[in-house]
Amino acid sequence: MQSIMNGVSNIGGYTRNVISFIGMSFVFLLNIFKSLFSRIPPIREIVRQIQFIGVKSLPVLLVSSLFTGMAVALNLYNALIRFGSADLLGPSVAVGLIRELGPVMTALMIIARVSSATCAEIGIMRNEQQFDALDCMAVNSYRYVMLPRLMAALISLPILTAVFDMVGIAGGYIVGVVIHGESAGTYIQGIFDTVTFNDVLIGQIKSLVFAVLIIWIPMAYGYFLHLNRKAAGAAGVSHATTKAVVISAISMLVMNFIISSLML
Amino acid sequence: MNIDITDFEQFKVVKLTGEVDLHNSREVKNVLLDEVDKQHHVLVDFSELDYIDSSGMATLVEAFNRSKTKQVQFHIVGAVGAPLQVLKLTKLDSVFSLLDSIEQAKG
Amino acid sequence: MTSIISIDNLDAHYDDRQVLFDVNLQVNPGEIMVIMGGSGSGKSTLLKHLLALKKPTQGKIQIDGHDIGSISSKELKELRKKMGVAFQGGALLSSLTVGDNVRLPLEHNTNLDTQTIDIMVRLKLELMNLAGFENLMPAELSGGMLKRAGLARAVIMDPRILCFDEPSAGLDPVTSVELDELILKLREAMNMTMIIVTHELESAFKIADRIMVLFDGKVAMVGTPDEIRNSDDKRIQNLINRKSRDEEVDGDAYLKRLVTGD
Amino acid sequence: MKNLSLDFVVGLFVIAGVTLLLYMSVNIGGASLSDAGHYSLIAKFENTSGLKEGAFVEVSGVRVGQAKSIRFDPEAFEAVVEIVLEDSVQVPEDSIASIRTAGIIGDRFIKITPGGSDEFLVQGDEIIETEPSISLEELVSKYMFNNE
Numbered sequence: 001m002q003s004i005m006n007g008v009s010n011i012g013g014y015t016r017n018v019i020s021f022i023g024m025s026f027v028f029l030l031n032i033f034k035s036l037f038s039r040i041p042p043i044r045e046i047v048r049q050i051q052f053i054g055v056k057s058l059p060v061l062l063v064s065s066l067f068t069g070m071a072v073a074l075n076l077y078n079a080l081i082r083f084g085s086a087d088l089l090g091p092s093v094a095v096g097l098i099r100e101l102g103p104v105m106t107a108l109m110i111i112a113r114v115s116s117a118t119c120a121e122i123g124i125m126r127n128e129q130q131f132d133a134l135d136c137m138a139v140n141s142y143r144y145v146m147l148p149r150l151m152a153a154l155i156s157l158p159i160l161t162a163v164f165d166m167v168g169i170a171g172g173y174i175v176g177v178v179i180h181g182e183s184a185g186t187y188i189q190g191i192f193d194t195v196t197f198n199d200v201l202i203g204q205i206k207s208l209v210f211a212v213l214i215i216w217i218p219m220a221y222g223y224f225l226h227l228n229r230k231a232a233g234a235a236g237v238s239h240a241t242t243k244a245v246v247i248s249a250i251s252m253l254v255m256n257f258i259i260s261s262l263m264l
Numbered sequence: 265m266n267i268d269i270t271d272f273e274q275f276k277v278v279k280l281t282g283e284v285d286l287h288n289s290r291e292v293k294n295v296l297l298d299e300v301d302k303q304h305h306v307l308v309d310f311s312e313l314d315y316i317d318s319s320g321m322a323t324l325v326e327a328f329n330r331s332k333t334k335q336v337q338f339h340i341v342g343a344v345g346a347p348l349q350v351l352k353l354t355k356l357d358s359v360f361s362l363l364d365s366i367e368q369a370k371g
Numbered sequence: 372m373t374s375i376i377s378i379d380n381l382d383a384h385y386d387d388r389q390v391l392f393d394v395n396l397q398v399n400p401g402e403i404m405v406i407m408g409g410s411g412s413g414k415s416t417l418l419k420h421l422l423a424l425k426k427p428t429q430g431k432i433q434i435d436g437h438d439i440g441s442i443s444s445k446e447l448k449e450l451r452k453k454m455g456v457a458f459q460g461g462a463l464l465s466s467l468t469v470g471d472n473v474r475l476p477l478e479h480n481t482n483l484d485t486q487t488i489d490i491m492v493r494l495k496l497e498l499m500n501l502a503g504f505e506n507l508m509p510a511e512l513s514g515g516m517l518k519r520a521g522l523a524r525a526v527i528m529d530p531r532i533l534c535f536d537e538p539s540a541g542l543d544p545v546t547s548v549e550l551d552e553l554i555l556k557l558r559e560a561m562n563m564t565m566i567i568v569t570h571e572l573e574s575a576f577k578i579a580d581r582i583m584v585l586f587d588g589k590v591a592m593v594g595t596p597d598e599i600r601n602s603d604d605k606r607i608q609n610l611i612n613r614k615s616r617d618e619e620v621d622g623d624a625y626l627k628r629l630v631t632g633d
Numbered sequence: 634m635k636n637l638s639l640d641f642v643v644g645l646f647v648i649a650g651v652t653l654l655l656y657m658s659v660n661i662g663g664a665s666l667s668d669a670g671h672y673s674l675i676a677k678f679e680n681t682s683g684l685k686e687g688a689f690v691e692v693s694g695v696r697v698g699q700a701k702s703i704r705f706d707p708e709a710f711e712a713v714v715e716i717v718l719e720d721s722v723q724v725p726e727d728s729i730a731s732i733r734t735a736g737i738i739g740d741r742f743i744k745i746t747p748g749g750s751d752e753f754l755v756q757g758d759e760i761i762e763t764e765p766s767i768s769l770e771e772l773v774s775k776y777m778f779n780n781e
Contacts, residue, residue, distance in 0.1 A: 047643050048466075094661070125465065132424050133462035137476040137524075138451040143477075159650025162657055164758045193696065194689040194740065197662035204654070286481050286528065293487065313436075317529040319483055322490035346562065353560035354494050 021227075025220040026141075032150055032216075035143035045148035046155075053114050053149075053215075054129055054156030058163070061109055062126050065164040069171025072096060076172075077180055079132065086180075090187035091194035093172035094165075098199050102165040103206035104256055106157065111248050118149060119244040122222025123237040131223070146223075151180040152154050157211035158204050165203065169264055202263050209259065218244035267295050272307065272366055279309035284320035288365070292320060296327035300334055307369055311342035319371050321354055327359060375400045375532065375564050378422070381430035383588075385417050390416050391588045394430070400531075403558060403565045405575045408585035409610070414568045417585070418536055421566060422456060423447060434532070452480050455525035455563075459536045461517030463509040463524070470496070470505035473524045480528065495523040499553070515546045522550075526557065533557070534566045539574045547571070551578050572611060577598070582612070671714055672684070672756040673701060674716045676730040676743070680765035682713040683741040684732055690716055690743045697722045716743065716760075725750040731764035741766055 060093070076092050125131060134141040169191065176182045221244035225236050265282040265288045276299050284292055299306050310316075323346055324340070332337035343365045344352055346366065351357045384390035385543075390413045398404045406416045418499060419425040420432060432439050437450055446517045469571040472595070474492045477483060496502055499519040509517060525533060538554065539547035542604045551574050569575055576580055577597045582600065586592040586606055592599060599607060665722070668718075681703055690698040692753050699719035718724070727748030733770055754760065 045638060050646065051639055052649075055642055057652050059647075098657075098661075103735045121465075128460055128465070129458045129462040131462055132419075132422070133456065133458055133521075133524075134421055134464075135424060136451055136454065136456040137479070138448045139475060139479045155647065159646070162650060162653045165657065166653060184675060192661060193689060197658060198687060200658050200662035286483070289487070290483065293484070310536055318491050318494055318527070319481075319487060319529075321494060322487045325490050325494075327484060346560070349560035356494075356496060 014201075016095070021220075021224065023204065024224060025216070028146075028220050028223060029212075029216050031142045032146045035140055035147050038140065038143060041147055041151065042144060045144070046151050049148045049152030050156055053110065053152045054159060056112060057113055057156070057160060060113060061106065061160055061164055062167055064105065064109055065167040066171045067103075068101060068164075069093065069097065069168030070175050072101065072168070073172035073175035077182075086176075086182055087186045087190060089172065089176045089182060090169075090190035093176075094169050094191040094195050095199055096201045097130065097165045097168040098195060100256070102161050102168065103210060104202050104253070106161045106164045106207065107210040107252050108249065110158060111214050111245055112152075112155075112162070115248050116241050117213050118215060119158065119218035119222045119241045120237055122219055123140050123225045123240050124222075125224060126225045127233065146219055149219065153215040154208060157207045160206040161203060190215070198257040198263075202259065204258050205263070206256060209255055213252050213255060214248045215249045220244075220245075265291075266345065267292065269295070269299070272371055274305050275307045275366075275369060276304040277307045277309055277314065277315070277341075277366065279317075279359050279368070281312040284313065284323075285315070285317045286319050289319040289323045293323040296323065297330060300327055300330045300336060300338070303334060303336055305327040306331065306335040306339070307338045307363075307366060308338075309342060309366070310340055311344070313343075313347050314345075316347045316350055318350075318354070321322060321350060326362070328337070337369075339369055341366055374398055375435055376566070377433045378417075378421075379431045381417075381420060381432065382428045383420060383425070384414070384428045385416075386444050386524075391420075392480035394585075394588075394590055395591065396583055396590070398564060398566065400564050401558070401562050402410055402580045403554070403567065403578055405579035405582045406566065406568045406585065407570065407572070407575050407582055408468075409570060410438040413588040414570075414585050415536065416588075417570050418534060418566070419528050419608050421534060422454070447549075452476075452528060453530050454532045454534065455528065456534070457518070457522040457525040457535045458537070459518075459540060460514070461509065461512075462519030464515060469501065469512065469520050472509065472520065473527055476524065478487075485631065490500055491527065492523075496520075497630075499523045515550075518542070519550070522553075526561070526563075529561060530563065532566070534562045534568075536568050538567060538569060539571045540569070544632055549575060550574075554578055562580070572613075598605055670720050671698070671717050672720060672758055674712050674718065674754055674756075674758055676760040677706070677709070677711045678714060678730075678732060678763050678765050679711060681732060682712060682766050683734070684714070684743070684766060685741070688742050689741060690718065690745060692722060692745045692747060693722075697745075711737065713744070723753045726752045726754050726758070727761055727762070728754075729762045729764065730753060730760045732766035734766075765774045 009072060042214050073093050076096075077086060077089055080088055080092065101168075125145070131141050134144065173184070173187055176187050177184045218241070219239040222237075225240050227239075228236060265283055266279075268277075268279040268281070270277045270279070278295060278299065280292065296306065296308070306327070326336050339361045340351075342365060343362055348357075351360070351362070373592060375394070375477055376398040378396040381391055381394040382389065393464050394417060396404075404416045405435050406417060416425070420427055421434070421520070423432075423442070427440060435453065437446060439447065442450065463469065463485055464475070467475070470492055473495060477491065493502070493505065496505060499522055501516060501519055501523065504512065504516065506519070509520070512520065522535070522538075525535075535554070542550065553569070554565065555578055558565060567575075567578065576599075581593060581595055582599050583593045584607055591604055591607060592602055594602070600611065601609070605606045655708040669697040684700060684703060686700055686703055688700045689696045690700065698716055701717045703712060703714050705711075714730075716730070724745060725748040729748070729751045731744050731746065733740055733744045
């Protein structure tokens with residue numbers, strides 16, 4: 001009996017914590033957006049963050065997009081050839097990449113490279129009382145620390161997604177045209193004829209929404225690190241980082257499905 | 265804070281009264297640099313100064329440095345109390361030329 | 372003389388655990404007040420409340436005439452410009468150089484010329500014996516240097532109130548003595564009010580005008596260093612003579628703690 | 634110098650990225666930045682099954698425009714398709730608009746077969762003669778039904 005009571009109240013306590021964390025995170029996001037209007041955003045910091053989130057992600061993104069495009073094309077080619085429709089390879093690869101794979105894979109790469117680092121960095125800043133120090137200096141830490149990262153993510157992700165799409169399509173070209181000898185004209189003209197502005201728009205809307213999700217969640221986990229008193233210090237940072245990465249990835253994928261179904 | 269400028273021999277005497285802090289040190293800077301740029305020898309009178317913060321000190325350092333390149337004289341006169349303590353704390357008493365009274369500047 | 376900081380009947384909790392019990396304190400302008408206590412005595416929590424980083428469960432804190440429990444965020448911002456805080460580990464922003472860290476408050480809160488700011492930053496770094504470290508990153512500095520750089524940043528705006536968390540913790544004796552002397556010099560030249568949180572007796576007795584001793588979240592005593600030394604409170608004497616806190620062991624209670632963990 | 638190169642790299646990244654985005658939207662996606670150079674016609678079909686907004690419009694096998702919107706007219710029980718064409722393409726008033734399929738499983742598109750009239754349709758006019766989309770099943774069932 002006692003253990004059932006404990007179990008139920010554990011669930012209750014956990015639910016309470018989760019809900020209060022979600023609430024705080026939304027207030028946190030709101031505060032970041034609010035800080036946009038208080039003074040000129042710190043341009044220097046934004047540039048630095050674009051360098052980190054955008055420019056430095058390019059190499060890993062180029063490699064992953066090329067191979068993703070090639071793998072997708074390989075599978076689609078083998079499927080399409082059975083129906084004698086290999087001339088649809090270009091459009092299939094392009095639409096798949098632009099609508100789904102481009103935004104999702106880019107976001108996943110950024111989660112692996114940036115979200116984890118951001119959560120760890122902000123968590124360590126919390127641990128070292130850097131946010132307390134900023135507060136005491138009357139420096140708005142939302143504006144100074146969070147806003148540049150959010151802005152940089154919002155600028156970088158659509159660009160990275162576009163790069164992923166284009167390089168992926170090039171990967172498909174390698175498989176379809178160079179390896180399997182389909183006509184280059186069919187591959188390229190098919191893409192031009194089939195892909196609509198709507199496809200590009202959906203991909204870009206996704207990348208913007210993902211940008212907010214995958215930078216906001218790790219920042220919130222890092223910023224509220226001190227609230228979980230049982231896991232403070234270095235263990236707290238690693239715990240929060242793991243959690244932030246998992247939650248970012250899952251919420252990104254769920255959001256991807258929601259946007260896809262809303263905008264089909 | 266008040267800034268009064270009077271003439272004494274070949275010097276312009278810039279007398280600072282009251283408190284120099286973050287809010288008005290820019291004013292002090294403009295006056296001092298202006299005088300130095302006009303090739304005037306400058307005496308900064310501290311005798312009525314109650315308080316000077318580090319932005320005021322930084323301002324004096326800038327003006328003093330400028331006076332060296334313009335080859336004009338630049339002295340601080342009558343520093344006592346808290347301003348003198350600040351000068352000593354920041355070891356600027358070894359940089360500036362400190363005089364006890366305006367008359368000393370003549371000789 | 373009216374006090375610049377006054378704390379009335381302050382209670383504080385972490386979740387369900389009460390960490391401060393009915394704390395009262397008056398600090399006079401220009402005074403060095405040392406808050407002393409062992410680890411877990413609640414002294415860091417008290418500091419957090421003074422800095423308005425944490426809201427009190429009960430009680431009132433007034434700084435410079437403002438009740439920081441009910442202050443508007445704009446007034447709090449103005450108040451914070453008059454307060455400098457040096458944190459235990461320096462709390463320098465790891466993404467900025469030492470120089471940029473020190474100049475941060477000036478760049479955000481004043482409209483001084485860059486050159487003036489440059490000179491101010493170097494003046495403070497010289498003061499803290501950190502000349503030439505301006506362009507290093509915080510990660511390249513030792514613990515003592517970080518502490519001094521944090522102090523440089525705390526006093527860059529020439530605040531009226533300086534709060535210092537554990538100035539001598541983790542420092543070698545010579546550096547720690549230097550830091551104590553620096554604190555005294557700062558007070559003399561700038562007439563700052565200082566709140567210093569420490570567990571180091573020697574430095575407390577050396578720099579303090581008055582000392583507040585905290586035990587388990589309760590004020591044991593407030594008084595001048597001499598009064599503290601001559602106190603007949605057994606716990607304070609233990610603290611001064613560096614005795615471990617031997618208490619009478621209640622055999623039954625001890626057994627219960629071991630077996631049930633309560 | 635260090636800051637300059639950082640700014641330069643980031644600037645390059647943003648400029649190249651935005652160019653790529655615009656290229657994708659305009660060239661591949663076929664977004665029109667302005668309405669200039671285009672005019673629209675209306676065509677009513679009995680059945681537009683399979684036709685999607687954005688489907689392209691061909692004259693003699695050349696792509697000259699696209700279906701901008703497809704809506705249902707509840708009074709006439711017809712589908713009303715708005716077709717956007719380039720200004721250079723002139724459609725005689727007796728032309729026929731038909732919905733065709735590219736390949737067996739390909740997209741539906743609108744084929745305009747030009748008529749012989751000297752009068753050309755202008756902005757907002759309707760292509761009167763239309764042929765609805767034909768579904769494979771209907772064709773097959775028709776054939777079987779006739780044979781019975």
